[in-house]
């Protein structure tokens with residue numbers, strides 16, 4: 297059985313989860329759900345990044361010990377994701393013993409392989425980014441290009457990772473698999489950075505002790521990024537359960553925002569090579585959710601939490617908007633108007649309307665019992681195309697294209713009903729055929745849309761009288777025409793998506 301291992305970045309616990317974090321997590325969840333649907337064995341990992349100066353300072357500001365504080369913050373992420381119907385298989389915290397042990401094993405392997413050495417480092421550090429900057433990377437006045445804040449001058453004895461030794465191997469890796477980093481523009485960006493020459497990087501600190509201790513030198517803790525990246529192998533048993541590790545690695549799909557390309561597309565593959573394991577198979581880079589043209593961040597969205605949006609619009613409409621309107625790889629403006637427009641067009645007018653008119657007419661013309669589909673319906677061919685196009689979208693890590701394809705079946709079924717007008721016709725075989733085919737289309741849509749709309753598709757499934765759950769079906773068999781058996785009770789129920797006026 298094919299395996300699909302998908303990860304999100306592990307989020308800093310400094311701030312509460314915001315919609316930008318939800319964007320990545322919901323996309324990863326939907327991709328995981330799609331792969332479960334096609335029968336892959338799936339492992340979906342997310343979690344929290346809890347070490348480093350940023351977190352230590354935030355805890356200090358609260359008058360708390362770092363762990364006490366992260367113990368309070370980490371569950372907020374887990375709860376936010378549960379609230380969005382995110383079904384991750386594991387939630388990793390970098391403060392867990394399993395992670396500390398994996399980091400120490402992984403970095404000891406790199407040390408023993410001769411790619412770590414000690415030196416003195418003096419440089420300009422941005423606590424917000426948790427990294428050093430070279431002078432030519434800074435804005436005027438020596439400010440951080442991301443945070444626009446002044447940098448701190450630090451001088452320390454550090455251990456260094458010999459990143460410079462991996463230039464050729466990284467280029468060879470990129471050339472051997474042109475799809476390893478997607479989209480192509482981001483691949484090219486990472487590759488040209490590598491070709492521009494790589495400097496060794498400082499990977500330990502002595503000035504803070506909130507981190508994983510360097511096993512061969514107690515004075516040092518590992519730098520937060522170095523510790524964090526290793527989470528991806530900790531969770532699948534690196535150095536602890538070799539059989540499990542071999543099952544899941546390197547066939548991983550890392551989903552990341554574009555600001556952390558360098559860490560995932562340069563450092564991380566080099567770290568893997570240095571530790572003697574394969575680099576990750578796939579890094580999928582996505583763009584940003586923007587608010588008024590700027591990257592959405594905690595300072596800009598303190599009131600727009602995922603939970604408040606879910607309460608306002610519903611969990612599934614929020615998920616649908618994130619998946620459908622901001623294609624993976626591009627930036628997208630986030631706005632209330634955008635969610636509402638998508639909600640009214642696709643959910644209220646198309647999907648909700650289809651279910652409600654079919655259930656109403658089955659009630660009035662078929663005594664509430666759903667008829668079987670017409671094997672010769674025009675919609676059978678449409679459905680076959682839609683299934684193929686939907687799969688192509690999801691397989692290309694483009695939920696927006698997958699959903700766009702699925703919605704074609706909804707629109708065509710609505711059009712078919714409008715042409716046949718079964719609500720005006722006498723009950724009989726012709727009406728049964730039209731309604732049975734519309735029910736069959738709804739059944740197929742429920743399966744295909746289940747990765748995006750888990751709760752809604754369960755409700756559709758139940759209302760058209762089917763047993764089990766749409767997400768328990770397996771494609772492609774579950775999308776074959778005439779899967780709806782007929783003779784099932786169809787329930788009208790309240791509108792799934794009442795039209796919004798805002």
Ligand code: MSP
Nearest residue numbers: 305306307308316317320345524525553584585592
């Ligand atoms: N802790 C590091 C990642 C370590 S991974 C080994 C980190 N954490 S973070 O909390 O800052 O989260 C960054 C990730 O959150 C981004 O890469 C992206 O996936 C997501 N997003 C944060 N803001 C976002 C937007 N405005 N838009 C889209 N995604 C955003 O970096």
